[in-house]
Amino acid sequence: MSAEKIDNSRRAMRWGLTCEKGECVERTSKNGKEVIETCKFKPTIKQVEENTQDPQSCHYYLQKYEALVAKHSLWNYHAFFQIMKFNKKLFEDYLDRKVSVFDEAHKIEDQIIQFVGFDIFAGQVDECNLNPDRYDFTDLDSMISLTDDIAYSYAKKIKDIKESPGFENDPDYELITRLERRYDRAAQAKIDISSDKNNFVVNDPVRDLNGNFRTISVKPIDVSKFANEFFDTEYQIFMSATIDKQSFCENMGLKKDEVAFVDTPKSPFALKNRNVDLLNIRRLSYGSTEEDELEVIRTIDRILDEHSDKRGLILTSSIPRCQKILRYLSPKNTRRIRICHSKNKDGKTQDEVISEHASDPTGVLLSSSLWEGVDLKDDLSRFQIIAKVPYPNYKEKRIKAKMDKFPLWYTSQTLTKLLQGFGRSIRSEDDWARTYVLDAAANNVFFKAQQMIPKSYYDVLGMDE
Numbered sequence: 306m307s308a309e310k311i312d313n314s315r316r317a318m319r320w321g322l323t324c325e326k327g328e329c330v331e332r333t334s335k336n337g338k339e340v341i342e343t344c345k346f347k348p349t350i351k352q353v354e355e356n357t358q359d360p361q362s363c364h365y366y367l368q369k370y371e372a373l374v375a376k377h378s379l380w381n382y383h384a385f386f387q388i389m390k391f392n393k394k395l396f397e398d399y400l401d402r403k404v405s406v407f408d409e410a411h412k413i414e415d416q417i418i419q420f421v422g423f424d425i426f427a428g429q430v431d432e433c434n435l436n437p438d439r440y441d442f443t444d445l446d447s448m449i450s451l452t453d454d455i456a457y458s459y460a461k462k463i464k465d466i467k468e469s470p471g472f473e474n475d476p477d478y479e480l481i482t483r484l485e486r487r488y489d490r491a492a493q494a495k496i497d498i499s500s501d502k503n504n505f506v507v508n509d510p511v512r513d514l515n516g517n518f519r520t521i522s523v524k525p526i527d528v529s530k531f532a533n534e535f536f537d538t539e540y541q542i543f544m545s546a547t548i549d550k551q552s553f554c555e556n557m558g559l560k561k562d563e564v565a566f567v568d569t570p571k572s573p574f575a576l577k578n579r580n581v582d583l584l585n586i587r588r589l590s591y592g593s594t595e596e597d598e599l600e601v602i603r604t605i606d607r608i609l610d611e612h613s614d615k616r617g618l619i620l621t622s623s624i625p626r627c628q629k630i631l632r633y634l635s636p637k638n639t640r641r642i643r644i645c646h647s648k649n650k651d652g653k654t655q656d657e658v659i660s661e662h663a664s665d666p667t668g669v670l671l672s673s674s675l676w677e678g679v680d681l682k683d684d685l686s687r688f689q690i691i692a693k694v695p696y697p698n699y700k701e702k703r704i705k706a707k708m709d710k711f712p713l714w715y716t717s718q719t720l721t722k723l724l725q726g727f728g729r730s731i732r733s734e735d736d737w738a739r740t741y742v743l744d745a746a747a748n749n750v751f752f753k754a755q756q757m758i759p760k761s762y763y764d765v766l767g768m769d770e
């Protein structure tokens with residue numbers, strides 16, 4: 306085994322040089338005794354703190370420990386929340402900071418939700434010799450039983466392996482560690498869920514083409530009870546251009562009178578560079594007709610003709626809607642379109658599609674997922690068309706349950722996504738793009754969400770201050 310620095314992770318995986326299957330800390334047996342063995346490349350945090358680490362040390366841990374010992378450090382949400390959830394005690398000396406800054410704060414709930422609740426996979430059910438047909442995948446109590454049966458099955462496996470004659474002669478500690486981890490997760494999830502049943506919801510199971518169960522998740526409706534374990538410093542600064550105080554505090558479990566809210570009165574970008582046309586073509590909702598949809602698509606076609614020499618972006622609410630738009634555009638405009646999602650049919654990544662778009666002078670991206678987190682600066686997009694208001698998908702059970710319990714949350718999620726969409730193509734002071742909103746339902750969102758609209762959007766929305 307050797308340590309190498311590889312920039313291209315795909316190549317590294319082909320060479321078997323990543324640690325996907327590796328264990329940083331392993332339990333093994335020496336002379337019949339259980340010993341804990343640490344990967345020889347793993348530095349200690351003390352070494353990093355005292356700058357005595359081996360330069361050949363594992364890059365992952367070097368980065369992580371350097372960040373922990375540094376005065377200021379920058380983390381992605383997943384890495385930081387992982388520590389806050391599982392290793393707070395271990396690193397408490399290094400987590401004692403006065404201030405933490407959370408960027409893109411409108412997305413924090415999506416990050417927290419990954420660390421609470423329970424995901425059950427077909428492989429796990431199989432490994433535990435359980436019959437999925439015995440459970441009702443729409444019922445919370447049945448899912449609690451399944452979680453309990455999974456925990457019981459892992460406990461029994463661990464006991465049987467440890468008591469087997471084979472284990473005495475040739476113990477497989479790696480297997481035991483893996484099973485114990487799975488047991489802990491299932492047992493903890495069972496306690497969490499059954500102690501607060503009203504706050505958990507079972508999402509619809511994902512099935513394969515033959516209808517066989519693949520995966521299911523049990524998630525909390527209200528994450529506010531779990532949020533404070535991630536926010537530990539004396540002061541927190543949450544940054545976003547699209548949050549409002551009331552729904553953010555409610556959602557994150559923050560006391561309103563302990564929160565100071567800074568609502569920047571004016572956007573730093575000139576109005577003429579980020580104009581929004583609310584065209585109110587038709588209201589697209591479940592009651593809208595085929596003719597309504599076609600009229601919106603005809604308008605997209607006209608706007609594409611008006612910007613025939615520019616790159617642009619079309620945002621809508623779902624993949625089937627993307628396909629429908631593509632089907633009805635004129636052949637000339639169809640040729641300009643690239644459908645772009647995080648995963649694409651032809652296996653291309655989002656970045657690959659965007660870089661193809663960058664080399665097509667009149668290319669247009671069509672997507673239901675580029676509402677946030679994409680940076681189409683300057684000539685990469687000079688016009689953007691919002692074809693349909695991006696409501697959260699209330700067919701998802703958690704969303705529906707949360708919407709019923711917190712109507713404010715549903716409106717604020719829709720508004721946030723819509724306003725995030727406005728910003729995709731205007732990325733700096735000198736950048737400019739024209740935005741067209743076609744779905745007349747946008748007006749209802751702005752009306753309902755009046756109190757939540759950040760002041761810096763008042764000018765583009767023609768709202769009186």
Ligand code: SF4
Nearest residue numbers: 324327329344347363
């Ligand atoms: S310590 Fe680093 S090199 Fe060693 S197994 Fe873990 S990730 Fe891999």
